[in-house]
Amino acid sequence: MPRPLSASMRGRLVILAGLLVSLWSSGCRESFPTGGMAVTQVPTGIPTAGGAEDLLDLRYPPGSRVVLVQPPFTSGSEQVLSAGLSAAGGPVASADGTRILFAGKAKAGGSWQIYEAQPGGKPARLLTAVAGGAMEPALLAGGELVFCSPVPNAANPWRPEKPAALYRQGPGGRVERLTFGASPAMDPTVLRDGKILFTSVRASSLGEERPRLGLFTINNDGTEFTHFALEDHGAPLVRRPRESLSGTVAFLAAGTNQARPKYAAEGVRMAKPFASRTPLFEFLVERCHSLEEDREGSWLACIDAGASGKPEVRGSSAVYRIPPGSKVLGIPLFDNPEWDEVEAVPLMPKAALMGHLSTLMPEKSTGTILCLNAFFSRPEAANSTAASKIHRIRILAQAGANQLVALGEITPQTDGSFLVTVPAEVPLGFEALDDQDQVIQRLPPSIWVRRGENRSCLGCHEPHNRSPQNIRPIAAGLPPVNLGDLKKASLPVAPEYR
Amino acid sequence: MKFRKIINPRPLWAATVAACALLMSAGRGVGETTTEGLPFPIIERFENFGHDQGIPAHKVHVVLKTSDSKLWIGTWDGLCVREENGKFKRYGPEDGLTHKMVLCMVEDPKTGDLWIGTMRGLNKFSGGKITRYVQTDSGLPNNVVYGVDVADDKLWVATAAGAGVMDLKTGAWKIYDHTNSNMHEPWCYSIKGAKDVVFIGVWGGGILEHNPQLGTFKAYHDPDGDFHYDLVPDDGPINDITSWIAWKDGVLWQNTYFGMSRYDGKYWKTWVQDKSPLPSNFTQFAWPVGKYCWIGTDRSATVTDGTYWANYMLGDKGESILEIHRPKQAAEKRILPTGICNAFVLGIWADENEAWFATANGLSHGIFSPRPSVPKVAAAK
Amino acid sequence: MKQSTFALWFFGCLAVALVAGYGGHAWSVAHVRRWTGRPELGFTTCTHCHVATESLAWSKPRARHPAPAGLAVSPDGKKAYIALDEMNEVVEAELGSRQVTRRLAVPGRPFGLVLDQEGEHLYITCRDADRVVAVDARSFKELESVAVGSAPVAIACAATPEGERLVVANSLSDNLSVLSASPLKELARPQSGREPYAVAIARDGTVAFAANRLAVPENYLAPANSELTLVDPRSGKMLIRGTFASAHLAEGVATVPQRSWAITPLIKVRNLVPITQVANGWVMSCGLAISDHRGNIIQMPLDEAHDYFADPSGIAVDPAGKRAYIASGGSDRLTVVDLDRLAAWLEKASPGARREAIEDLTLSSEYVIARIPTGRNPRQVVISPDSKWVLISERLDDGVLIIDTATLKPAGRIALGDGGSGDPIRRGERVFTDAKYTYQRQFSCRSCHPDGHVDGLSYDFDGDGIGDNLLDNRSLQGVAGTGPFKWIGKNPTLAIQCGIRFARVLMRTDPIPPRELDDLSHFLNSQPPPRWERKQHADLTPQQERGKRIFFATMTTTGKTIPRERQCHTCHRPPLYSNRLSSSVGTKGPHDTTDMFDTPHLLGVAFTAPYLHDGRAKTLEELWTTYQTNDLHGVTSYFNKHQLNDLVEYLKTL
Structure with missing residues (x-):
């Protein structure tokens, strides 16, 4: 007859079980399979709202959602990642392609915050609780979150009273401000060398009614603020810079004389960022919503190919995969006619990001x-x-x-x-x-x-x-x-x- | 006999005797050229250089023509090289030279590097760049570098605190002074590499002969022991106050302020002004060319093989005087169209084609008169 | 046993142990104080001062790898010759099959090699044996050899009007050997710059170019310039000493006959600028020096605005003079430069633009046409005579990569070994030479410590304030067992020295991961002092013996006792010539925040100029002349010049 376990043996088993559970929960969690893409879908046919909305309300009207689409990218096969949220958009993926973050609004009238999508159909996990809202997440090398806050007014996001700044959220939810300029800092993305690339107002146009934007970088602790690209020439509005392995930084650019800017796809070369601004594609793209680097040098782009002709009404936007050297746009990779696909992010492992040890001395002023x-x-x-x-x-x-x-x-x-x-x-x-x-x-x-x-x-x-x-x-x-x-x-x- | 019928001996014999007499009187072998029967060339005129040509100072201490045909001079105020337009380009402390006062120079025959001794350090001018050596940052014995020579991949220096040698392959220095040689005192005024040995002219110490292989020193002192007079001629170095030494083809030349000497390895020969054509006992430089030697004194530039002499001097009115001394003949005196810029000759460079003189007031170029060639003896039929 | 007896025994033993421990501690402290003459010192472990070199990693046998060094290709383009210095071997390989067909044992670390024009003779420099070996390429047997200067690493061959000539770079004796090939003998040994590392001869045989790695120290607060030495290969006569202004670590040179150019990859270092960042080439950037035959040099950038190609070394130019191929050992890339485009830019550039070109990080896109990934640590580059193939030695992957010049893609590889990834020292060497641990891959450890040694420069790290505490770069050769590290002795181990703080103040990235850091420590500890083997078998000359007596002197020549703390061998204690303690020797400078400096080890000190913690002393002599500190740095004021020279000559033997 087996002897009953002694107290000490029971204690050891409990400890062992606890260890196994914590190991499982920390390292063995479910992650998103690579190969697919996270897409922002906006309901079609919704008129644009007036100037009273904040910027994300304009981009992602109520009903906007973030979905996961897997090959063969069949319309209707989307898995909703932002279920339960009144609106969501702006997905980003981690460098290893297993984590997806996005901005979401829990309910109408609430504030935008950053969420992390959970696999297996679970509700997205709230990551931030920042007064004024948080948007445009990015991930640093160590997995820490960078975001922009507050969410600015849609009418003139570049001249609000309280300019948006970049923040970093570390372990335990501790939030640290990274940018301290007089003008807003938005659209952060993390470069492979570890710097944070973002958009802000060029110093030469500070105070102007319609400021001209440029690309800037900081270290992951907000040091070494540097003008990275875009100076006096070219379209003044710039959004969503994204780095590619081929040494290009792509971004969206538009003129200032439009109520709803029509963004074209442009790029600069890392080798000479101030002297290489050029259209990204050989064919004309009049309204591009997003650009992300895809496999083998391709670009994943959300483009309004058939503009409705009514700029105040959303057109039909779809996801395209554009191989290098393409002469024409080609057919969409994914298009659900009931939605406008305005952002698409591939889930794939990318080159590892470099970190940066901070040289800050918090005790100094x-x-x-x-x-x-x-x-x-x-x-x-x-x-x-x-x-x-x-x-x-x-x-x-x-x-x-x-x-x-x-x-x-x-x-x-x-x-x-x-x-x-x-x-x-x-x-x-x-x-x-x-x-x-x-x-x-x-x-x-x-x-x-x-x-x-x-x-x-x-x-x-x-x-x-x-x-x-x-x-x-x-x-x-x-x-x-x-x-x-x-x-x-x-x-x-x-x-x-x- | 058939031989006697073919050759008439009498004309052949006479021609041979005449040719030999001619050649013997010139002191030359068959086929050599002579100038007026002298064993050295004669300067027919001088070209003089000074401030107008870019020479920065009156006093020119040393002159050297390097193997690439460039002319270098060391002056009281810098090192100069003559450029193609005839002007002199100056290098001074602002260009890296350790001191403006250049005292001596030598060219490394293998590499073409120019070694320059100054009042405060040693310099190497190589490939257009100056490298400095001073006693505080190298093994140089002392900054006052009076003499320099290169022999067998070694650089020898004569300084105010001993002689030094740097191995040009390893950079290692050795010092020889009164503590580890039979130097009378460490003040060395000149140094010269010879075959297997090195001669050091020591101020107050005569001449030292050093064998680097054996590590030995042999001293040559004035046997008279008299400071002012050469009591017994040809018995050794004329004086222990050696101002300069030179060596060529087995013959050592010594300058002192009390005459000069020559040593062929076996016999000494001494000269003083009262008893020889040497114009002045105050000799400070020697430059041998083959068997003859150019001498710088405070009153002349002189060339001699020990038997024949030519003295280039300036008269009281500044006229250029050439005195030629042949044995058992009265001295021949000539007036040259141009004279040496100054009779105080501090340095000389010469070869078979020309001579340059560094003087207390400028630089002079001695242009040799053409040398007629001796007709060759016709071959016997 | 009764409890009382047990207690008695227990407490008795405890008391004895305490007394013994306390006594031992007290004795140890007294021992250290007595033998250092420093009453302020406390407890120090025995092994801190008493070190046996046999216990150090570099004195123990280590694995050898077929790491390729010099390369040559036969005139018919069918064979390649590869020097394997660690294996003391030269191999011949068939380019078609990529197989090694013959091996020749060449003792003395064969490093550089060259084939004569006919491909009949192979000339090899033996880095440790200080000789050049001539090999019959047909029989693959050694014919003869000739002694040259110290540590010959590169050799070039050319026909001249006076006969075939070889020019050898003797990296440790700072000179070149000019040889006649037949008979094989040295004609001249002109002095070069510091550490000549590469040579090339112009096609017409009238000028040889020697690239030198380091600058001769002049003024530690002024830019350090290294040299491009031009000599006449016919005679060894010096022609011109060109200047690489504020640049160094030139490890390759190639001529472009069509343009009368010589091109040298080099590093443009910015050691005088306080290191407040790495971006924008703030610490260093890489470039190409374009020289004409008169020594006029223009420097052009090789890097880009946000990507760097660290440690450029080998370079080859195709016979038509159209392209240059440059290996970047720190970035594992081969850069291809279009020389026509480069020349076109130079032609239209103003003198000001040419002067500033090296600082413009965007310029390289004008003439760089490709960056080809390679295996680890590409160093030497050669091109086949028909220009079809470029061969690159992948030194830390034990192979030779073959690139098709038409497609600029790899066409194959000659595998010489397995890469040695099972050897922690090899893995550590990979970390050491890899620029990926620094921001934008700007530099590697090797960039400042070529061959683990020094670059002869002083740096201003901003971690302790801008302008304070300039630091002379220290050698890593023989560094095992010499901790603590850093000039103030703050870091007890190499792992800490190269760890977080280093990542923060210099690399400006994440720290090296722990496993790689461990491997790096293995590698560094395995680096022997320079020429260690040779020195063990060399007798001291009389001058060096005198110097040794001075070094170990306890009294001056006048019979006055030298205080123990001022005797040379107290602080510079054999066998490492460091007691690994910090001392004040009166060398605090105006920008130093302390006067206590870790005693540096003296092994290989002859090659580590400049000296003192900030590099202010150009030569060893200056330590006791210009920078004499009232006898605080050893009692030396009684020295005459003989004694100073003797001491210096002894130190050079360490």
Whole structure:
């Protein structure tokens, strides 16, 4: 007759069982099969709403849903991932293709938040609970979430009172802000090198009624804010940048003279992003809703091929797979005539993303800026011929909404270098002054440094994608000029231009 | 006899005797050229160079023509090279030279590198680039580099604190001074590689002969022991205050401020101004060419093979004087159309075709007069 | 046993153990203080100072792999010759079948090789044996050899009006050997730049180009320039010393006869700029130096704005002068450059544009036409005489990749081994040479530590503030057992040194994963000091013996006792010539935040210029002349020049 288990043996078995359960739940969960795609479907024939809606309400009207479609991509075979939500859209997939995130609204009138789709028909899991809403998720190398918040007004998302910023959500739901510019930051995507690529307003058009957008990057901790691509030429509205393995960053671009912009597909090459803007396809695409890299160099695009001719009414949008070198659009890969497919994301393993260990020092309230040569400017920059006459540099800060202050002025060293401590996480700008105190060059408050960040630049409006000369800046051998206390800033500045 | 009928011996004999006499009087073998019966070329005129040609200082200490036919001079204010347009390009401390005062130069025959001794360090000019060696960052014994030579892949330096040698293959330095050789004191004024040995001219120490293979030193001192006079001629180095030494084809030449000497490995020969055609006892440079040698004194540029002499001097009115001394003949005196720029000759470079003189006031180029060739003896029929 | 007896025994033993332990501890502390002369030191383990080299990884046997080094192709394009330096072997392979057909044992680490024009003789440089070996290509037997300079790594051959000539790069003696091929003898040994690593001879035989890896130290706060040495291969006469301005690690050179060019891949380093980022080539970028026969050099970028091709080394140019093929060892890619397009850009560029070209990371798209993935660590490149095939040595995959130049795609591979992935040292070497661990693959460990050694530069890491604590790059050769690491001795192990902090301040990416970090440590620990084997069998010269006595002196020559803490061998204790403790030797600079520095080991110190923690001393002599610190860095003020020279010559033997 078997002996009853001893207390100690029972205890060990319980522990073992618990271990097995936790292992199963952490590492053995069900994931989405690769090969399919996540698609945003918007009900067809719905008139566009007025300007009172927020941006996602405009993109994903009530009834919009995120679905999973598997090969052979038969219409009607979709599996709804956003079941139970009043509206959903903007799916993104993880680099290994097994996780799907999207923005969703639990009920009409509620706020948009980020959800993670669950396999097996389970309800999507709520990931964020951010006041003002969250949208446009992206995933970092370690699986952490990046999103944009708040959801801006649809009428003029680029000039709201409270600009949208990028945030990062870490373990335990801790949310950390990443961008601190004066203008909104939206449409984040994570590049293979680990940087976050997003859209924001170009510094030269800050304050304009219809600002011109560019592509920018930051590290995954919000440091090294850099203008990545798109400058003075080309269509000013830009959305949804996406990197491809072939070294191209594709995006949607549209002019500003339309109530509902008609986005075309364009791209820049990573090898020379400021000098390679070009249509992405050899054929004309008048209304493209999304672009994502697919297998073997193809693009997965949602395109309005048969526009209804009534821009205020949605046309018939479908998913297309466009192989490299295609001369014509071809037939849709997936099209459900009862829906407009406006976004499609392939579920497939992609190149692993690089991480980045943060250099932040949370205990500090300042950062440092090292300029190697304030006299160095690109030839086409405004007033560049006057660069050599720079006498002083005035550092500006956006202390609050519409409150511009001057932190102070510094004199560059004879080699043009300067090293300055500045307040962290406020929009900063520069004015280069001549010996008559006239402003020769100006950068409105649009950049920032994070706590403890050491930030460098080559010069004043320096050429893009330039590496520095190997010269020891004089300023590096001296203590930094301390302009780090916002409270000591002087009165608002009225810029006087030359 | 048949032989006597074919050849008439008398004309042949007479021609042979005459030819031999002619050749013997010229002191040359068959086929060699001579200038007026002298064993060395004669300068017929001088070309002079100074500030107008870009030479930065009056004092030119050293002149050297390298194997690529470039002319280099070391001056009180920089190193210069003569460019194709005839002007001199200067290199100074701003170009990397350790000091502006250039004292000596030598070319490495294998690589063409130019080694330059200055008042504060040693330099190598190679491929257009200057590499510096000073005593604080290398094995150089001392920064005051008076003499330099290259022999058997080794660089020899004579400095104010001993002689040094750098192995050009490994970069290792050795120093020889009064602590590890029979140097009287470490102040070395010149150094010259010879066959298997190296000669070091030591200020106050005569001449040292060093055998690098054996590691030995042999000293040559003035046997007289008298500072001012050559009491017994031809008994050894004329004086222990050696200002310069030179060596060529087995013959060592010594300059001192009290005359000069020559040593052929067996016999010494000494000269002083009162007892020889040497114009001045104050000799500071020697440049042998074959069996004859150019000498720089404070009053002349002189060339001699020990028997025949030619002195190029300046008269009281600045006229250019050439004095030719032949044995058992009165000195021949000529006035040349142009003279050496200054009679204080600090350095010389010469070959069979030309001679250059570094002087206390500029650079002079001695243009040789053409040398007639001796007719060859007709072959016997 | 009664309880009382047990308790007595127990507490008795405990007391004895405590007394013994305390006593041992006290003795140990006293021992350390006595032999270092430093009363502030505390407990130190025995093995901290008492190290046996036999216990170190680099002195133990390790697996050898058929890692290909030099390559050559026969004139008929049918055979390839490959040097396998780790195996002391040269092999001949059939290109058609991709099979090795013959092997020849060549002792002394055969590294570079070249075939003469007729393909009858193969000349091989033996890196450890300091000789060049001539092999009959038909019989595949050694004919003769000649001694050359130290560590010859590259060789070129050309016909000249004066006969066939060979030019050899002697990487550790900083000179070239110019040889006549027949008879095989050295004609001249002109001095080159520092660490010549590649040679090529112009087709007309009038000029040879030698690319040098490092700069001779001048001023640690000024850009370091390495050299392109031009010599006359007929005589060995020096022609021109060209300058790679602020660039280094040139490991390949090829000539373009049609344009009278020599092209050298190199790294454009920015060590003087504080490392606040890696993006935009902030630490370094790669380029090509285009030189004419007069030593005029223009540098052009090889990298792109957001992708880098780290550690460019081998280069080959097709006989028609149309394309250049450059291997990037850190990025596992072969870059193909259209030389006509490159020339066209140069022709229309202004002098200012040419001067700044190397800094424009977008420029390479003008002339780069392909980037071909290769196996691991591609280093040498050769092209077949008919231009059909490019061969690339995949050094850490034990193979030679063959690329079809018409399609620019791989056409096959000569497999020499299995890649050695079962060997942790080999795996670690892959980590060491792989740029994927840095942001945008900008550089690898090897980029700053070529062959595990130094690049001779000082860097400003911003982790401790911009401008503070400039740090001289230290050698990793012989690094095993010399921890702690970092100039302030903060990191106890290599894994910590190369771990998180390194990822944060330099790599700007994720840290190296633990398993790879472990392999990397294995690799680093396996690196012996330079020329270690040779030094064990070399006798000291009299000068070096005198220097050794000075190094171990306990008294000055005047009989004055040298305090123990100032005796050289106290801190620089054999066999590693470091006691692995931090000391203050009076070398704190104006931007240093501390004066306590970890004692560096001196093995291979002859090759690690410049010196001191910030690299301010150009030569060893300067440590006790220009940077004499009132006898804090050893009592040396009594030295005369003989003694200083002797000491330096002894240090060079370590």
